[in-house]
Amino acid sequence: MKGNITDDSIIDKIALFGKALSDPKRIEMLKMFAENKRCFEKSDGTKVENKEETPDGICVCHFVNEFDMAQSKVSYHIKILKDAGIIKETVVGKWRYYDIDFEKFNEILDLIKNVFT
Template sequence: MSKATIEMDKASAILKLLGDKTRLTMMKLLDKHDCCVCEFVEIFKTSQPSISQHIRKLRDLGLIKEERRGQWIFYSMNKSHEHYPFVQEILKHLPNQDDKLRELEEQGTRITCC
């Protein structure tokens, strides 16, 4: 990890968010790929409002950012966030999740909104 330290309350807030399996998986995916809500709906087999709540929590803490492309919004890891090194340190210990996106591509459902 970087030499910078993180305050306990900030670390606790980040760890609380990442304590949810769905959000943790989202973060692992977003560390390498931009994704939109519809892709997460397909990956997690859950409702759009549920996915939007997870995204809102991550965005509110500044861990992810959004970019509008036409009428769609894509999300990515906010690598300029002051605590990105802390998050990256956690994520590097997790298994690669690229197979989830490959499955969407094989099913023809990757980026169905675009």
């Protein structure tokens, strides 16, 4: 496949990945995921004493507070990252937590390397 960029699905994956990385807020979100940041509230709203007690990932409300951004705008950024396949979602009760999917992230990077080298 080296140097082959005629497959539409490959082109689409690379384009979605590029779109996901094209906004500074999404880069900041990915950086928080990579730094293993977590929410500090449990799904029932109680505060967490120990970071290990929280589910893996960050909820939308954490980004709303961190970036002082409307929930709808954060959800928009999350959707773009999900569509690109570089974050995953975990549902705990009514809460959704998001985290970077390193396996898929690295697969896309390898795909880009194979196409452009």
